Amino acid sequence: MPKDSGIGASSKRREDVRFLTGAGNYTDDINVHGQAYVHFLRSDIAHGRIKSIDTSAAEAMPGVVKVFTGKDFEGVGGMPCGWEVTDKHGAPMQEPPHPILAQGKVRHVGDPIAAIVADSLEQARDAAEAIDLDIEVLPAVMNMKAAALDGATLIHDDLKNNICYDWQLGETDDAKVDEVFANAAHVTTLDLVNNRLVANPMEPRVAVGEYKPGTGDYTLFTTSQNPHVIRLLMCAFVLGLPEHKVRVVAPDVGGGFGTKIFHYAEEAFCTFAAKACNRPVKWTSSRSEAFMSDAHGRDHVSKIELALDADNNFIGLRTNTYANLGAYLSTFSSSVPTWLHGTLMAGNYKTPVIQVNVKAMFTNTVPVDAYRGAGRPEATYQLERVVDKAARELGVDPIALRRQNFITQFPYDTPVALTYDTGDYNGTMDKLEVAADLAGFAARRAKSEANGKLRGLGINCYIEACGIAPSNIVGMLGARAGLYDAATVRVNATGSISVMVGAHSHGQGHETAFPQVVADMIGIDESMVEIVHGDTSKIPFGMGTYGSRSLAVCGSAMVKATEKVIEKAKKIAAHLLEASEADIELKDGEFSVAGTDKSVAWGDVTLTAYVPHNYPLEVEPGLEETAFYDPANFTYPAGAYACEVEVDPETGQVTIEAFNAADDFGNIVNPMIVDGQVHGGIGQGIGQALLENCAYDENGQLLSASFMDYAMPRADDVPFYGVDHSSQTPCTHNPLGVKGCGEAGAIGSPPAVVNAVLDALNSGGKAVDHIDMPVSPSRVWAAMNS
Amino acid sequence: MTQVSMTVNGKSVSGDVEGRTLLSGFLREHLSLTGTHVGCDTAQCGACVVHVNGEAVKSCNMLALEADGADVGTIEGQANADGSLNVIQQAFQDHHGLQCGFCTPGMVMSAAALLKENPRPTEAEVRKYLEGNLCRCTGYHNIVKAIMAASGQDVSSIAAE
Numbered sequence: 001m002p003k004d005s006g007i008g009a010s011s012k013r014r015e016d017v018r019f020l021t022g023a024g025n026y027t028d029d030i031n032v033h034g035q036a037y038v039h040f041l042r043s044d045i046a047h048g049r050i051k052s053i054d055t056s057a058a059e060a061m062p063g064v065v066k067v068f069t070g071k072d073f074e075g076v077g078g079m080p081c082g083w084e085v086t087d088k089h090g091a092p093m094q095e096p097p098h099p100i101l102a103q104g105k106v107r108h109v110g111d112p113i114a115a116i117v118a119d120s121l122e123q124a125r126d127a128a129e130a131i132d133l134d135i136e137v138l139p140a141v142m143n144m145k146a147a148a149l150d151g152a153t154l155i156h157d158d159l160k161n162n163i164c165y166d167w168q169l170g171e172t173d174d175a176k177v178d179e180v181f182a183n184a185a186h187v188t189t190l191d192l193v194n195n196r197l198v199a200n201p202m203e204p205r206v207a208v209g210e211y212k213p214g215t216g217d218y219t220l221f222t223t224s225q226n227p228h229v230i231r232l233l234m235c236a237f238v239l240g241l242p243e244h245k246v247r248v249v250a251p252d253v254g255g256g257f258g259t260k261i262f263h264y265a266e267e268a269f270c271t272f273a274a275k276a277c278n279r280p281v282k283w284t285s286s287r288s289e290a291f292m293s294d295a296h297g298r299d300h301v302s303k304i305e306l307a308l309d310a311d312n313n314f315i316g317l318r319t320n321t322y323a324n325l326g327a328y329l330s331t332f333s334s335s336v337p338t339w340l341h342g343t344l345m346a347g348n349y350k351t352p353v354i355q356v357n358v359k360a361m362f363t364n365t366v367p368v369d370a371y372r373g374a375g376r377p378e379a380t381y382q383l384e385r386v387v388d389k390a391a392r393e394l395g396v397d398p399i400a401l402r403r404q405n406f407i408t409q410f411p412y413d414t415p416v417a418l419t420y421d422t423g424d425y426n427g428t429m430d431k432l433e434v435a436a437d438l439a440g441f442a443a444r445r446a447k448s449e450a451n452g453k454l455r456g457l458g459i460n461c462y463i464e465a466c467g468i469a470p471s472n473i474v475g476m477l478g479a480r481a482g483l484y485d486a487a488t489v490r491v492n493a494t495g496s497i498s499v500m501v502g503a504h505s506h507g508q509g510h511e512t513a514f515p516q517v518v519a520d521m522i523g524i525d526e527s528m529v530e531i532v533h534g535d536t537s538k539i540p541f542g543m544g545t546y547g548s549r550s551l552a553v554c555g556s557a558m559v560k561a562t563e564k565v566i567e568k569a570k571k572i573a574a575h576l577l578e579a580s581e582a583d584i585e586l587k588d589g590e591f592s593v594a595g596t597d598k599s600v601a602w603g604d605v606t607l608t609a610y611v612p613h614n615y616p617l618e619v620e621p622g623l624e625e626t627a628f629y630d631p632a633n634f635t636y637p638a639g640a641y642a643c644e645v646e647v648d649p650e651t652g653q654v655t656i657e658a659f660n661a662a663d664d665f666g667n668i669v670n671p672m673i674v675d676g677q678v679h680g681g682i683g684q685g686i687g688q689a690l691l692e693n694c695a696y697d698e699n700g701q702l703l704s705a706s707f708m709d710y711a712m713p714r715a716d717d718v719p720f721y722g723v724d725h726s727s728q729t730p731c732t733h734n735p736l737g738v739k740g741c742g743e744a745g746a747i748g749s750p751p752a753v754v755n756a757v758l759d760a761l762n763s764g765g766k767a768v769d770h771i772d773m774p775v776s777p778s779r780v781w782a783a784m785n786s
Numbered sequence: 787m788t789q790v791s792m793t794v795n796g797k798s799v800s801g802d803v804e805g806r807t808l809l810s811g812f813l814r815e816h817l818s819l820t821g822t823h824v825g826c827d828t829a830q831c832g833a834c835v836v837h838v839n840g841e842a843v844k845s846c847n848m849l850a851l852e853a854d855g856a857d858v859g860t861i862e863g864q865a866n867a868d869g870s871l872n873v874i875q876q877a878f879q880d881h882h883g884l885q886c887g888f889c890t891p892g893m894v895m896s897a898a899a900l901l902k903e904n905p906r907p908t909e910a911e912v913r914k915y916l917e918g919n920l921c922r923c924t925g926y927h928n929i930v931k932a933i934m935a936a937s938g939q940d941v942s943s944i945a946a947e
Binding site for chain 2: 017508
C-alpha cells in the first residue's frame, strides 16, 4: 500500500501551484528600480587578434550609460576553473586566463568583446552597432586531433600547445595492457563520437547586479544551481570582494542540467558594472546568445577496445579519448572528461585491467563543461556500445554477455579508483526483462516486419557515481572546493519548521520532497515544514545542486540537523515530563515516556524552547540546529534499460516504439518525483541519440545557434516510458540510504537507442556496426546503403 | 510611441508602446504579467503562448499593436474564480506534468486551446498538438498524461506517475 505522506509517499508538489498560475519568480521577472540594461557585443569570428576597439561613437549614442571593453578589466581576476587536473607525467594542466571581456584575442564565436550599458536594451543594442572593431582573423582550430599536433595554431599564445592535459587512469603499464590484448581470444574495437550538445534549459540565463553605495552591499540575482559557489568564486577569484558584502540570489530557476552550475562572465560583469555605473544592471540572454555563451556538453572522440577470453569474460579494456574543452576552461570543465568519466569505465563489469587515456583539447569553440550526467554518459556510451558490438561479433546474447560479466560481490574496488558500496545488477536486469516484456519481442519484431519495418531491441546497463563527493578524496584529485553540503533546521515557537538548505531546486521538487523527510522524522504534517533555498543571505554555506547529489548530500545534512533538533527537544520534553531523557520517545509528533501514558506534544516542546519558563537550566533556549555533511563515498545508482525502435528501411527514419528503465536508486523519498526525473533524463538521452547536435563549420561558425537549427526533442518524438525502481539496494553510507536519480535517464538511454537501431539494421541483413549520434534518417539511410 | 488598448484576463488595459514592442514584452514589462515566459527568439519554444481572441498564439511572435482591441488571456487568468486550480492546472499537478515550471504557462495555455477544439484527444493528437511547445524537464510523459486526464480520460493504465 503506497504511503500517503512522509518518506515513500508521492506527495504532490507544493511548488506547482505558483508555477501553474504564473506566480513563479524567475530572475527575468525581477526588475530593480532604476536598472540599466547591458548588451554584450560578441565576436562573430572564431579566432582573431583584436587590433583596435573604438567605442567613442557608441558612447555618444542616446541612452548609453557606459561602454566597457577588456581594458576595463585589466587587473581584475578572470573566470576561474575549480578543478586542477594533473597529467599523466605529474604536471599540472595548462590553465589559460579567461577574462570577463576579451583581451588581446577572441577565441570563439560568442566571446564577449564589449559590454554596452544603456537605459534600455534597445539603446544598448543600437549602440553596439556603432562600435568599430578591427580584428585580424586567425585560423580557427576546430579539429581536436589536428589541434594536438606540433605546429598547430595556438589558441592561447602563452601555452606550449593546445593540449590542456594528457591524462591517464587505471593500469599505467602499457606493456601489461598490450599483453592482455595480445592474449585475448577476441578483441572488439570501436571508434565513436559523443556528439556535442547544448543543455538548453528552457529559461535562458539572466543576471541582475545591484550595488548600494551607502552600505557597500552588492546583490546579484542570477540563474544558478549553486548561489554560494557563485558568490565564493566571484568574490575570491574574480572581483576581489568580501563575501559578507555580497548576496547572491537564485530564485526560481527554470532548469539547469549542469549549465547553470558554472560562474559566468555575465554574472561578474553585472556585479562589477552595478558599482561602476552606480545603477543596477540587468542582462537577459536571448536563446541565440545562449547557444554561444552557455557552456556546451559532451564532445568526445574515442576509440575503445575490449578484450575477452575464450569464455567471453572481459579481461581488458582500453580507451583513448579526445575531449573538447572549448576555448577556455569553464568552472568544472577539467573534471568532466577525467574524474567524472574515466572512473566510470568499469561500468557494471568485473574487467580486471582497464586503462583510460584522455587528451583534453582547447579549440575555438564555446567552453564545454558538465551537462546532465557529465562524463558518465560518455563513459557508458563507449562501454555499452562496445559490449553490444562484442556480443554481435561473438554471436552471443547481449544480455547473457552482460550478466556473465556483472560485478556481483560488494563492496567492489574497480581498477579505476572507485569502490562500489552496493548494487544488484542482475536484479535490475531481471526487473527490466519483465517490465519490457523481452520475451514478447520476437512477436513484436515479426509484426513490424509484416508492416515493412525493421524492429530492433537495444539493451544498456549503466552505473554512475553520484552524491559528489567526499571532500578529502576530490581534494586529492584536484578539486579546489569542498563538496559537502549544509542544512539549518529552524523550529519556530509554534512548531512549524523552516529548513535552510544549500541545495537548489530548479525542477527537482526539493520544496516537496525535503519536507517529507523532516516531517517523517518528527511525525508531523508535511505542511508544517518549509524549505528555504537559493539565497546566500538565508542559507548556510552549501555547494548546491548537481551530480544527482541533493538528497544524498544535502538531504543527509538535513537529517543530521533534524536529529540534533530532536535530541535537544527530547531534553526539553524530559524536563516537562519529569522523566529521564533516555526514556523519551518521539512518535507521531508526541514525546512520551516509555512504558507510561505520559506525553507532551511537539508544539508544547517547541513553544517551551522559545518561552523557557519551565525549562532545564543546562539547556540553551531556542530550537535551531545546523549540520554539514561530507559524504564518505560516492553513491552508485545503476540500472538496465531497453529501447525498442522501428526503422523505416525506405527512409532511415527511426521511431522509438518502447522505452523501459529499471533503476536501482536505493531508498526513495517521493516515487512520483523520481519517475519524473527518469522520464526527463530519458527524453534528453533520446534527444542526444536521435536529434541533437551542436555543429560548427571548419571556420568555427556555429551552425546550430537557435531552436530552428538545433533539434530539441518534442512531444511527438518520444513515447510513454516504463520506469521501474523496485530493485533497491540502499546506499550503505548515508543516513537515508538514497543514491540519486537525476542523471540516470540521460546516462542510460543513448546507448540503448543506438544499440536498438543497429539491432534493427542487422536483423534486416545489414551488417552495420556503428552509426554516430544523432542517428538521423540520413545517417541511417547512408549506413544501410553503403 | 503608440497607444494600445486590449482586454487582458477580463480587464481593460492600455499603454504606450513602440512599434517593435512584442505582445510578450507588453504583458511582461508593461503589465507585469510575468507568468508569460520567453524561452527563445525564433517562435519555437512556446513558453509564451497566450490566448488572443480565443486562439493560442505565441506572444513573442506578435506585436503588441497587433493585439489592439483584442481579448487576451494569460496564465494569470486561468485559475478558477475562487483561486483554485482549473481542471488543466490541477491535472498538471496531480500527474507531475511540470518540473522547473518555465515552459508550464505555455503548456497550460496550449492544452486549453487543444481541449477546446478537441475535447478527448488521443495520445498521438496531444503529442502532435504540442509540437510548438518545448519542455526540457519532463520528457513530455507526464504532460501528455496530464492533458489526457484533464480531458476526462482514464490514464491509470499509462505506466508510472
